[in-house]
Amino acid sequence: MKTRFDTYDLVCSVAELQRLIGMRVNQIYDIDHRTYLIRLQRSEEKCVLLLESGNRIHTTAFEWPKNTAPSGFSMKMRKHLKNKRLESMKQIGTDRIVDLQFGSGEAAYHVILEVYDRGNIILTDYEMTTLNILRPHTEGDKIRFAVREKYPVDRAHTTTMPAREIIEERIAQAKQGETLKKILNPMVEFGAALIDHVLLKAGFEQACKIGKGFVIDKDMDKLIDALETADKILKEASTTTSKGFILQKKESKPSQNGKDEFIMTSIDFHPMILEQYKNHPHKEFTSFDAAVDEYFSLMEGQKLDLKALQQERDAFKKLENVKKDHEQRLLSLGKNQEIDKEKAELITRNQLLVDNAILAVQSAIANQMAWPDIQELINNAQSRGDIVAKSISKLKLETNHITLFLNDPYANISDDSDDDDDDDENKNKNKHQGIASMLVDIDLEQTAYGNATKYYNQKRSAAKKQQKTLESQGKAFKSAEKKTKQTLKEVQTIHSINKARKVYWFEKFYWFITSENYLVIGGRDQQQNELIVKRYLRSGDVYVHADLSGASSLVIKNHTTSEQIPPKSLAEAGTMAIAYSVAWEAKVIAGAWWVHHDQVSKTAPTGEYLTTGSFMIRGKKNYLPPCQLVMGLGFLFRLEDSFIEKHKDERRVKTVEEDGISNVNINTQEDDDNDEEIKIQSDSGEDEDDDDKSEIKLEEIKEENDDDDKSLFPDTQIKLDLSGPKMKIIVDNKNSLDNKKNTNKDDDDDTVIYLGDGKPIKIEAKKSSVSNEKPVKAMQKNEIENKKQQQQKETSGLKRGQKGRLKKMKEKYKDQDEEDRKLLMEVLKSDGAAKEVKRKKNKNLPQKQQVIKKKGPIPQKQVDNNEGGGGGAEIDDDIGPAPDIDMLDQLTGKPFEDDELLFAVPVIAPYNTVLNYKFKVKLMPGTGKRGRAAKTAIAVFLKDKTITPREKDLLKAVKDETIARNIPGKVKISAPQIQKLRK
Secondary structure, eight states: OOOSOOHHHHHHHHHHGGGGTTOEEEEEEEEETTEEEEEEEETTEEEEEEEETTTEEEEEOSOOOOOSSOOHHHHHHHHHHTTOBEEEEEESTTSSEEEEEESOGGGOEEEEEEOSTTOEEEEEOTTOBEEEESSOEEETTTEEESTTSBOOGGGSOOOSSOOHHHHHHHHHHSOTTOBHHHHHTTTSSSOHHHHHHHHHHTTOOTTOBBTTTBOHHHHHHHHHHHHHHHHHHHHHHTTSOOOEEEEEEEEEEOOSSOOOEEEEEEEEEESSOOGGGTTSOEEEESSHHHHHHHHHHTHHHHHHHHHHHHHHHHHHHHHHHHHHHHHHHHHHHHHHHHHHHHHHHHHHHTHHHHHHHHHHHHHHHHTTOOHHHHHHHHHHHHHTTOHHHHHEEEEEGGGTEEEEEEOOTTTTOOOTTSOGGGHHHHHHHHHHHSOOOEEEEEETTSOHHHHHHHHHHHHHHHHHHHHHHHHHHHHHHHHHHHHHHHHHHHHHHHHHHHHHOOOOGGGGSEEEEOTTSOEEEEOSSHHHHHHIIIIIOOTTOEEEEESSTTOOOEEEEOSOTTSOOOHHHHHHHHHHHHHTSHHHHHTOOBOEEEEEGGGEEOOOOTTOOOOTTOEEEESOOEEOOOBOOOEEEEEEEEEOGGGTGGGTTSSOOOOTTTTTOEEEEEEEOBOTTOEEEEEEOOSSOOOOOGGGSOEEEEEOOOOSOTGGGOOSSTTOEEEEEOSSSSOEEEEEOTTOHHHHHSTTOOSOEEEEEEOSSSOEEEEEEEEOOOOTTSOHHHHHHHHHHTHHHHHHHSTTSSOTTHHHHHHHHHHHHTTOOHHHHHHHHHHHOOOHHHHHHHHHHOTTSOEEEEEEOSSSOOOEEEEOHHHHOSTTTTSOTTOSOOOOHHHHHTEESSOOTTOOEEEEEEEEEETTTSTTOSSEEEEEEEEEOHHHHHHHHHHHHHTOTTOOHHHHHHHHHSOHHHHHTTSOSSEEEEOTTHHHHHO
16 A cells, blocks of 8 residues: 655646645644644635655645644744745755745745655755754764754755666666666656556566566667656656546455455555556546545545454454364364274284284283383294284383284185176275275283274264264354354444544543533643633633642533532542642642633733733632542443433432431521521430530521622531630521522521531521520520430431541631631632622722743732733633533443443543443552553453443444543552452
């Protein structure tokens, strides 16, 4: 399969691409480390020019998979070439080097593409001084290809063929039998295919050799004419647009039904039908450029087709081997039966001879003769003409056997009833009917009859094996065919998966879907951080970051713009932000923070400049609790549309009861000051002193402004008051949905408290019927009197260990001051939305502004609002794709057995997020390489006893590099039975 241009191809391509001159560079992308796309534009005309180092140059109409982030070489070309006009494109000399000039005069830049050897792409200025180079290297002692070195234009070849004398001299020096094309190819700039074409046209035979098909004195003139013809073809190609031809080949496809099936594969491309390919099937195009684009664009898919075809052939080959093995086994068993039968009959017909031989050897052994002496005794007897001794061919006394050479004594006896004329014919007939002479092993422990019986038994045993083999043949063939069909099915399945795999737009970033079905995306570098904020940060979204070097900028896409992001999703995004930072390699536990979308701005304060990937944060940051560096590797499966409904609400915001939050029964009484004293009882069932019982006072506060009191928890506002001798938790649950519905009811009100340890506690507050006018002291006295009665009634409220935990919390918070309390409040709830409202109402008030960069600590600056611009005003709410909840619902981590799955998508997420996935492993900072971890994870999943064949196919179809690319760094992988798997 042809993979690169030769000289003829390059000449045709450069001639056709002259139509691009005058177009401007719009953008530059890279497909891989050696393939680049230059997007050109001229008024309404657009096209994409593809350059591959060492291989090709042509325009393309296909959508190539671009790298998620541009490489350094792409960025350098963007810097110098963007908006520049393509002024010229020419071949340097006659060599396979193309010079593309962008801009003119001293503002000109050159892109030099080398299409030979290992190839290269060089960016130079107008003086041909190298600004950037794809592959720095040195040729010889003097020529250096490196930055700030001048590109040696003069080293290129200037002629297509040398003088006749040089050609004649080289051929004369060649060895006899050497191929003529092999000698000519290094001397001329035509390419091997064109050399073959002109040689065949000139009358030389295919693969003409020196001394056999070519003689210098006789054929030199004809050779020079052929080379001149090739030169004319090149000159014509440099001035005209050539057609394109893709040569194809029929690849037979194995089939079980006996029908001839085949697929057409592309094997070569040329600007014309060359003489050596005139009988090959081909596909014609109006231009060479279009043919090359089609050829290379379909090459990857064709490789998959050929790989699948080879796997199918291997499967059928295994089936044929099974059949051949059975046939050989049956033949062997049949042959063994015949041999055993003949040996038994020979022993029977030579019974006396066999018994005498056994007796003679046994007698010698009984007389305690040495084995060499026995052999000498037999040799002496044979020399005397003893019949018994002559029949002994070999002694095998180590196994208690001897080998006899036996003849059929009745082989030459003719029938007496035959006439004399038929005597010779009957002798030959009887001779053929007799048994041939052969060597037979005789057991010395048995008689002749016993040895014959042994061989008959062996014959019967072989017959039984043959019969069983015949009976099992059908089953074996069916089993082999079943395995073959299964293999073919798997091959086709994986082949179709590779072709049909849909790549989601968010897979170019770091990403995962939270356990509450919110999409989180993060940048891999500064350019992606910039892209995420500018294009994908929309109204209602949340920006998450960490004050650590290398931390990624994350965006939580809010598909429910009327609601705020739940705290669990915020915590999961914070874990991801920490994992993709220096904290992973350093194994440091840290915390992240989040802000609303309108707090993120690209407008720098007066006199300052924001670099790529840096942003201004205006207003208060909401810090998240420190997180553990525990990530998970799992798999999501794309469901067929009709099965999506079965998995609806699989990832959703769970209620307090569903999330497994502890229930705590609390009795409250109100006084004139609206204070609620809450007593938390133990479920231990034991009477304890008052000092051992945790008492928490809750003070209810009134709302001054509904907009100012919006928080992360809309149904509960909690504050800690540590100013007095006792710790107080101030709760405002007026916004609770239950309270709004049942404002005047005496039903139990549930309150959720977060005390800084990340574990929520559910409090069931039971209000007593005590009047609000009752003094506080009377309420406390009444409570003390009824303490024992309440304890007996509510011992079931606390779960095991809850009492001790609350005692520790009380002891922990008793010495906190006001500053510590405020820091804790930032963890418990966010005033971000309320603060934004206040800033809008009071625009002249000073605000905090922070610059968020990709790396390093975050500097803080105090500036006036009028100087820095509105917070996030330039972020357009309408840009970027809308969060598609239906798209997220297509993916499930817990497939059912009867689900129809289309493909598998690997995901790296906080371990708590993938905890309910069917296929998951734990990732922690370690020393293992990412690629090795990916392979180990796949091996673990494939060993799962509950895995279905379809799931196995989908997992096998995922490439290791696709899995490994999102792993944070060096890892330690943890999963059940992983040690056994490694061994």
